[in-house]
Amino acid sequence: PRARRPWLWALGGAVAASAVWGGGLYAYGREEPAGVDLKGYRQVEDLCEVARLEALTDALGKRRDNGSSPTVDEPAIGEMSCTVGFGPEGGEQSVGITYTLHKMVDPGPEFEARAQQFGLLKKVDGIGEQAFFDDMEKEGGRLRVLDGPAEFQIDIVSQDYMLNGEEITSGTRADLSGIDVPMTQDLLALMAALKK
Known part of the structure; x- marks a missing residue:
């Protein structure tokens, strides 16, 4: 052969x-792209309903009206927000919460840089992987937290009422010193609820 x-x-x-x-x-x-590990976090229709905010209710007074912004639910990202009023009219504080779920990209490397850009320089221990707080004293405060793919921001702002260019204050405004403690407690409770 x-x-x-x-x-x-x-x-x-x-x-x-x-x-x-x-x-x-x-x-x-x-x-399909693998995305990131969501660590049990889920998208919800009504963030105000899930956010009980019991510690802030104790600190600020009666929980009043709620307001939610349109929800973003895309393959790469989900975002929900909620605004809640507390206390008597005229002495009211407004609490805003934003929950962002990063489904495709790890937000960790840029989180601290963005927090510093917003002026949040005080690190907070005991919540999430990274957390920063901006103490605005009598005016309120802002807490930003990153836990895996989930990013949270909670703001407290004292509402001023203007009439003919003059500030009108009726009722008693809550003492916001140490407000980072109930903010942290309520955010921990919200994080747990979003994993159920």
Whole structure:
């Protein structure tokens, strides 16, 4: 029998290897992106309903009206927000909460830089992976927390009422010193509720 030519074996091996590599590349290109581990966090329809804010109710007074912004629910990101009023009219404080769920990209590397950009320089321990607080003293405060793919911001602002260019204050405004403690307690409770 006639001897087989060595270069035919080599050519056949190269073609087979290319086919396997090309098929793998095609399959890889068709795979859905893996995204990030959501660590149990979920999207909710009404953030105000999930956020009980019991510690802030004790600190600020009766919980009043709620307001929610339109929800963002995209493959890469989900975002929900809620605004709640506390206390008597005229001495009212407004609490705003934003919950952002990063589904495709890890927000960790940029979180601290963004917090510093917003002027949040005081680190807070015992909540999430990273947390920063901005104490605005009598005017309120802002707490930003990152826990895996979930990013939270909670703000407290004292509402001023203006009439003919003059500030009108009726009722007693709550003491906001140490407000970071109930803010942290309520955010921990919200984080747990969003994992149920």
